[in-house]
Amino acid sequence: MPLVACSMDPLTGFTRDGCCQDHPLDTGKHTVCVEVTAEFLAFSRSRGNDLSTPRPEWGFGGLKPGDRWCLCAARWIEALTAGNAPKVIMAATHESILEHVSLETLVSFSLDYSRH
Numbered sequence: 648m649p650l651v652a653c654s655m656d657p658l659t660g661f662t663r664d665g666c667c668q669d670h671p672l673d674t675g676k677h678t679v680c681v682e683v684t685a686e687f688l689a690f691s692r693s694r695g696n697d698l699s700t701p702r703p704e705w706g707f708g709g710l711k712p713g714d715r716w717c718l719c720a721a722r723w724i725e726a727l728t729a730g731n732a733p734k735v736i737m738a739a740t741h742e743s744i745l746e747h748v749s750l751e752t753l754v755s756f757s758l759d760y761s762r763h
Contacts, residue, residue, distance in 0.1 A: 653680035653739040654715035657708055667717035669743040677717040680739035682758060685712045690731040691722065720744050727752070734758045 652665035659680075660666045661673040667680045681687070688699045688710060698716070701709040710716055715736060724747060726732040735756045744753065 648738070650741060651738045653717050653736060657710065657714055657716070659715065659717040661717065663706075667739055667741050669741045675719040676721070676743070678720050678741035678744050679718045679723045680715060680736040681718045681723065681733040682715050682736065683710050683712060683733050687726060687731050687733040688712065690726055690729060694722070694725065696722065715739075720747055724748060727756075732756055 650666055650668065653659050653667050655665045658665060659677075660668060661670045661675075661677045662668065667678045669676065669678050683698070691698050698710045701707060718733070720743075723732060723735075723744075727748070733756075735753055735758065737753060737757045737759050740753070
């Protein structure tokens with residue numbers, strides 16, 4: 648199944664094409680499409696990655712709760728371990744995350760799959 652766009656507004660992805668591709672130059676592996684929450688933004692800020700403050704010099708307007716963003720795989724796993732993982736949009740998350748997290752775990756945090 649082809650990867651769908653995560654977000655065009657705010658524009659996300661390592662190459663800023665809206666998609667969470669696994670790009671060879673992306674050492675951070677921005678492959679997990681998430682819907683950020685206030686709790687996750689505070690968690691990320693506490694870990695030294697402030698995603699809510701606008702950085703116009705980088706063309707970054709800052710994220711607010713409800714925005715979708717291509718998150719680093721390691722940051723999502725860190726947030727998962729700390730109990731602050733944001734929900735995942737599976738159809739927009741690159742399959743390479745499965746090298747680090749089980750499909751069952753991802754589905755349990757999914758916004759786009761029902762849990763029957």
